[in-house]
Amino acid sequence: MAAIYQAVYRRASSLICRLHSTYVRKMRYLNVLKEDDSLCRQAQTSGTFYLFHNLSPFLQKVGEKYFVPQLSAAEIKRILEKFKETEQWIEKSVLIGCSDEHIPHFALDLGALEKSVIESQLKGSFTNLQKALFVVDGKDSPLLASAQSLLQWHNSHQYCSKTGQPTQRNTAGSKRVCHASGITYYPQMSPVIITLVSDGSRCLLARQPSFPQGMYSALSGFCDMGENVEEAVHREVAEEVGLEVESLWYSASQHWPFPSSCLMIACHALVRAQQAEISMNKLELEEAHWFGLEEIMEGLKRQPRSAKQNDGSFLPWFPPKQAIAHQLICEWVKQQTSQLA
Ligand SMILES: NC(=O)C1=CN([C@@H]2O[C@H](COP(=O)(O)OP(=O)(O)OC[C@H]3O[C@@H](n4cnc5c(N)ncnc54)[C@H](O)[C@@H]3O)[C@@H](O)[C@H]2O)C=CC1
Ligand SMILES: [Mg+2]
Structure with missing residues (x-):
């Protein structure tokens, strides 16, 4: 079934490619990823990841400048292997955007793992968001801010406020559902x-x-x-x-x-x-x-x-x-x- 969906999606997107601008195609692609769990799971394998640790973003300093590195799924797997953790961790990531070439970007919080080990492996540091927003390049700060907000929303919406039952998220992390009450929760601002x-x-x-x-x-x-x-x-x-x-x-x-x-x-x-x-x-x-x-x-x-x-x-x-x-x-x-x- 998933294969049929993917073939239909590829066909539809090749038609869209011919009709729409880069921006429109990008937005349509992101929208599909939010709705289609299996496509989004597949996208995680080719996507890039922004790392967080208890909601603090990971930054690297080169000279006087701070950068927000994007890691590949392979690099994330290497970190997880160091902790003897499985790649299932990647499913905890949330979709935060994509490049013009449709490389999806995700944010992942590794808060349960030892911070110093990740920092020394990746040669950088997890930095308080308030500080990070003021030292990174202007184009990166909105991305860090929205990624952190989405991760924070998932942290604090693990349970349905009506039934008290755990809520389940979709793969992109754009919503959570309580299967007992049927209520869908969307990120709030x-x-x-x-x-x-x-x-x-x-x-x-x-x-x-x-x-x-x-x-x-x-x-x-x-x-x-x-x-x-x-x-x-x-x-x-x-x-x-x-x-x-x-x-x-x-x-x-x-x-x-x-x-x-x-x-x-x-x-x-x-x-x-x-x-x-x-x-x-x-x-x-x-x-x-x-x-x-x-x-x-x-x-x-x-x-x-x-x-x-x-x-x-x-x-x-x-x-x-x-x-x-x-x-x-x-x-x-x-x-x-x-x-x-
Ligand atoms: N980006 C910027 O340039 C600036 C951003 N801000 C942000 O604006 C926000 C609001 O400004 P304030 O003058 O503090 O608001 P405010 O004048 O409404 O006062 C805050 C109080 O409103 C109540 N409140 C009502 N609805 C709330 C909600 N949804 N969440 C939290 N508290 C609520 C609480 O009692 C809180 O203590 C602040 O969180 C601040 O970070 C403020 C100034 C500049
Ligand atoms: Mg005020």
Whole structure:
């Protein structure tokens, strides 16, 4: 039966090849792998693997640069042999993408095996995700973030929340099913709005107590059930700084893996300059200020280390370029400078 499916799939994909762009073919291929367990199992034998250990990605350092190595199935088998483990381990991997040439990419967490043995065999180290995202090449960070989020979701969804029975995953790891209740669970993300509020000439940045010292960011908050993006922006701005948003517009979005799988939806918002007095919610924020263009441009140049002053206090600095908050701040600067020109 599987052979018939594969022949049909090959026939269909050769037709698709002639009709569609590389991108469309790639997305269609990934979609087939998610739906077809036997094809996905076969793909694992020719795929590449990103390794994790208790959700920390494996990195290699060459000179000053960090790389995220992709291992072949044969290399994974060699590691497993060292631990006298079988290649069944590979079935624990999750599908995270594929190359333009349809080489599938998987992520595999070897958390149950001794970390130092793998690290010395592969000459690299498992690195905390928060650090990894800021040292690897920009194109690798979204991949690491989504791979880790998917692995984390599987870790915490082993059981059905209705029956308490174990759930079974499909080969790609794109869903889990409870056979007792028939419920299918799909990986979850929480929508979060992040808003850079402006009064026309200044922008509002705030600090949560958990932020590193001196760091200010745009206002953020989880969307409530049933809320749309516009309502969430209005509510969060009102809740956190006591201001009423007049107008808002969407900028961009980003997947953010902290604390676990957020879809950050970034917007700009405008409040009236005559009604811009901040009334900060002390339960959520420790500081909130209006910043002028010059202060923002100075802050963008500062690094956490250069922000520290002799008396131990910190000058304001802003999230690094990997965070969407950074993009919002840069867009605001661009818009302000173009108004001045
Ligand atoms: N990538 C970026 O540029 C930035 C990302 N963020 C992320 O945005 C997220 C949310 O921002 P906050 O201002 O902390 O949100 P928030 O203002 O909604 O406050 C967090 C509180 O909301 C409650 N909450 C409601 N729904 C929740 C859910 N689904 N998961 C967890 N807590 C929930 C909890 O009580 C939590 O303590 C943070 O996890 C942070 O990592 C925040 C700023 C910048
Ligand atoms: Mg908040």
